[in-house]
Amino acid sequence: MDLGYSESELAYRDEVREFLATRLPKRIANLVKNGKRLAKRDYEEWQAILNARGWLAPNWPKEHGGAEWSAVQKHIFEEECCIAGAPRILPFGLGMLAPVLMKFGSEQQKAHYLPRILDGTDWWCQGYSEPGAGSDLASLKTKAERQGDHYIVNGQKTWTTLGQYADWIFCLVRTSSEGKRQEGISFLLIDMKTPGIEIRPIILLDGEHEVNEVFFTDVKVPVENLVGEENKGWTYAKYLLTHERTGTAGIGFSNAALAHLKSIASTQMKSGRPLKQDPYFAARMAQVEIDLEALKTTNLRVLVQADSGAAPGPESSMLKIKGTVIRQEINDLARRALGPYALPFVSEALDEGYNESPIGPHYANPIAAEYFNNRKLSIFAGSNEIQRGIISKTKLGL
Amino acid sequence: MDLGYSESELAYRDEVREFLATRLPKRIANLVKNGKRLAKRDYEEWQAILNARGWLAPNWPKEHGGAEWSAVQKHIFEEECCIAGAPRILPFGLGMLAPVLMKFGSEQQKAHYLPRILDGTDWWCQGYSEPGAGSDLASLKTKAERQGDHYIVNGQKTWTTLGQYADWIFCLVRTSSEGKRQEGISFLLIDMKTPGIEIRPIILLDGEHEVNEVFFTDVKVPVENLVGEENKGWTYAKYLLTHERTGTAGIGFSNAALAHLKSIASTQMKSGRPLKQDPYFAARMAQVEIDLEALKTTNLRVLVQADSGAAPGPESSMLKIKGTVIRQEINDLARRALGPYALPFVSEALDEGYNESPIGPHYANPIAAEYFNNRKLSIFAGSNEIQRGIISKTKLGL
């Protein structure tokens, strides 16, 4: 057993740090660190920089332009990026669709789509969730009927993150109503510019436009946009959901959030001393830090095992639950740390150009909104209740 | 709305205090306060004193020798008794069997048994639970077959508290296996001296003998010992379980336990000051005190409502859950408060006669055992899970 990084891992970490220090635009890092809104071009700018370095697709094999990193390397990269204030890498094309295409797509599909994902030509969004389905994904209703060389798609998708920027959407659609619910599902790639697609914003509880509804009315999709076989989409869907392991625990995000919390607690004064010296608040912070330190090791243990070929399975459910509980707790503490100044909220102050003086401390404005926004963590991507069910079924045999 | 006690309630409280100050034997109060074992005679002595004053049966109507107190009076009495260190009044005859007899028993049964409960002639124990039944009471298997003027009882009861002292046991027995499980149950009174009854101790996790198993082998019970009608026992059983409301929340016990905890925390030193001044420990104590203060009011609200005729129903489930959670939390804090001296446990030191010097502080010995013993609170008398089910069904309609 050896807890430390190997020499080559340490060298790699230094390389990542050096890269971030020199190539991550200060402007973008400042937006991230100050909880500002990111525009489409901010994501694109950063992803282009990563792609130029060959680091945009840690999971991809080298033949497709990926970095083919080990689990530990991905972990290091994620941690360093979060601490440096890099924007998150949007997973829709890179982490979700691409693995499906590589495993189940035709040669043509791979040759066409993969390079365009890497170089940013196509911005992808996901068409999994439907209204009324929630965590019960297989109950989806969006229908695709074969008519000659096309599918005619009708239905509605929802929770489509950043769909407002997307060029393409990958969709789960129902191509058959026979057999079990899981059996009539297919996996389609749809150009967002196709007539009959309408996208409507969903405004979140903090007033933000991050997700969307997408409506399909007689949308014509060429049959060559089918991935794999018709009615086999459920297999691909599950592959997609279980493929992306790195990051389930959100260690990098929690690290960055905890560091931010600590700096807030050093500045905020309570009874004449910094809040971080308040025994009760310090105890709460220490407890979540202890949990996070343990989760880092739990996460690495799972990753190292996954690298050595063992399937992660329910372990990722454990990481998801504990990871979200910890992150939400940190968000809650940050909200508390602010005292009364958690209350004022000026939406425009989240824009890059805003330059009026802040209300209260300069870091205050986004904090409560983040707390509310991150309640989603325990709901989306399979609610924590669903995850507990998976653990109970697979690990306990119940 | 008026939170204070009325003048007559205050006068009554003074009367109770005066009575406890003068009539509760110091010897017994010391046993209780020091967590010592109580012998059969200790219970009997105290109950005789209460009976002499006419206060042994707060719930009983005056015609049967009860006190016929209001809910608030009973609450006051319970609180004062606990603080004074009075032994608990054993509920088996007084609080459980008697109400059933009064409502469903024959005139003969009432005339015979009720006075003997009051004057201590008969020590009753309960024969409800069976091994394997747990909170699913209706699954009971002990059988009573009618043979002429007798029932022949075969089976086993368990968790019979202080059954080792009992003269009589009231039992739920199966007299029919037809229809729903609830329909073939009868309510029998059985003399513990009847041949065929064997009682065996169950040693609890703290080494104590508090509960028993009772085995019935061809036990002959006269038919006149049947309460009410044959096969209607489930109705009586449920009446028994829902009748006794006062005390569900265990306010008096929690009050006394919290007072004890505070005195321990004043004595125990941590980093050169009393533990109660440690911010983190003080916060835990304050939080449970705040919860208890609110529960006192919740309890009184339910009691006052019950007095005015509204049926308590699921409210008693709420009181049971929150009351046990609070009491267990206080027990947990007391255990923590002791530090390393929570560990030593000398069983003989629980006996009245023990007079070796204590190990660690004089109050230490029973504390960890109490913590373990009181884990039962959330299990017995309908586990907290069962109670949540009741609330969900009745209050939420789910």
Next chain:
Amino acid sequence: MDFDLNEDRRMLQDTLGRFLREQYTIEKRLEFAQSEQGYSSQMWQQFADLGIIGALFDEKAGGYGGHGDDLMVVFEQLGKALVVEPILSSAVLSGTILSSLNSDLVEQIISGQTQVSLAHLEPESRYDLAHISASAVQDADDWVINAHKSMVLGASSANRLIVSARTGGEANDENGISLFLVDPMASGVELRSYSTIDGYGAADVFLVNSPAQLLGDKDKAFALIELAHARAIVAICAQCLGACEVAKDMTVEYMHTRKQFGVIIGKFQVLQHRMADVLIELEQMRSSIINAAGYLEDGRILREKHVSAAKNLIGRAGRQIAEEAIQIHGGIAMTWEASVSHYAKHIIMIDHLFGDTDHHLERYIELN
């Protein structure tokens, strides 16, 4: 001992409840909150006309209530509708102070004519009522104030401000704090107005050499400020309870209708048990408010102990209830469109008004 409301209060409860259900839908509330002014002047006047404001003052002050029970009854109903009109700041925070000083502004507040806001806490105060640095100096017969007051509820629409400032003592002394009446139009007064994340109007108020009129005794205002906050805490706790009840009702309703895996989610035992715990906490909330309301007119220690107990318990229970409401609703609760999200936001953010869970736990320990 009696936990029932008297006849008058039951009527008040019914009238206000009915009015809000009919007139104050969530759509209207959001519209009011997002309007330029941040609330509806028409509603404000209607609350006054209905006697809702008068119910928060005692007869001596020209009202017909003013006890803890009245605060409880009114604000529970206001919480159920997430009412944004600045009743708390005018009628409770300022109202308590003004009626104690027999100010003739009270009559105008009750009639709806005037709004008054209390500008007390400052950026460095956190929740500490004695941590005041603003200074007031006497200049001939007049007083002149320099101050930065933070999170002043209802400030933008207030016709008058009550501003606290030091006339003696150090930043943390209870002694040496005085109260002043300030015209928001007076020289040197500037407001930085904003909305809170849960939709209520507030402002940071800056005073630079602003003229002010002394209210009550010089140096001795702390006790009155503390009393005003005690009453405001009872009110906001009741408001939180009202909001929690609605959030609970919405969640139970959702559990009865929303299906997953072919069954209503209310059939899932895990959710049932969690909602059972929510019901218990709601009863506990109510009890703690009853205690705090019932001891409002008692001695300081008893009153403040129960006030801090209530605010602590409500902070904890509120968080639990709001987070369960969101979690059980799932994704839909994350949207602006879902009413439950607005209830959840308010329930959580109440923790940041007048001292949070931790502040009041510590205070409870000190008072013990």
Next chain:
Amino acid sequence: MDFDLNEDRRMLQDTLGRFLREQYTIEKRLEFAQSEQGYSSQMWQQFADLGIIGALFDEKAGGYGGHGDDLMVVFEQLGKALVVEPILSSAVLSGTILSSLNSDLVEQIISGQTQVSLAHLEPESRYDLAHISASAVQDADDWVINAHKSMVLGASSANRLIVSARTGGEANDENGISLFLVDPMASGVELRSYSTIDGYGAADVFLVNSPAQLLGDKDKAFALIELAHARAIVAICAQCLGACEVAKDMTVEYMHTRKQFGVIIGKFQVLQHRMADVLIELEQMRSSIINAAGYLEDGRILREKHVSAAKNLIGRAGRQIAEEAIQIHGGIAMTWEASVSHYAKHIIMIDHLFGDTDHHLERYIELN
């Protein structure tokens, strides 16, 4: 980065695990614990013969292990069987000290010939390792000690005691503490022996003018005492993990077999989800022990931070797991007869050894 055990340790784990499963049933354990001596001399010797004790010392000291991993592997297995033989006190607490000082007692400990107990904490110390009042004075060439030492694990059967006492400084100084070797048969030494509520042998030790022999440097023993406790904490945490795993297994097994209302209780979603949380906490426990074990040989701050983190996490998770095990088992878990009750008792009471959850949380904050 590598989380796998090496070949030697895997063998050690397998050998010890198999031995315990076959030889150390719960019935035997209860018999040993309730015997006059409080453990089995035969088992003690067998552990020595199997090399279990030697595995806790490094090669320099005549063992063949002694690293954090070894502690983890051995004590997790000992925890699984609730082993009562005083390995912790002899081989870890005393062993760490003696091997650091190159004492020839180590060889006898490894062979099973000798047991040594560390008598360090006192009734007023609570969990504070520096809070020592016992005094040692030099009388010609000899040292004489006066002390009351509390909760000395394994004291009754120890052939030698290591006793800490002040040779300088005040009650809370880290400086001025020295260690002494004491013969329990020497004059003035008295033991008040007892069993802990979870079945382990301990004693309060009284020394009145007892002769003693200085161990190591005068006044400078604190660092060594802290190191011994760091290693003991890793050991006891691993022991707790082992016990928790068994408690979890028993509970899962019970959920598969116990029926209520006609179905196995494992079908109840509420219990499923709570057990899922238990599984998560078990992984977290293991991770925190891996961290603490892995940093045992690093610098003090890093080592102690991870040690305190582990003890804190294990205290919290242990309580959750033990209480769930009892609650899910229901009434049966309240009985002596049910093995799970003995596991639950030990898991909970470990919190009282070497500093509890709160103590280590505070310490973690201080070390940060």
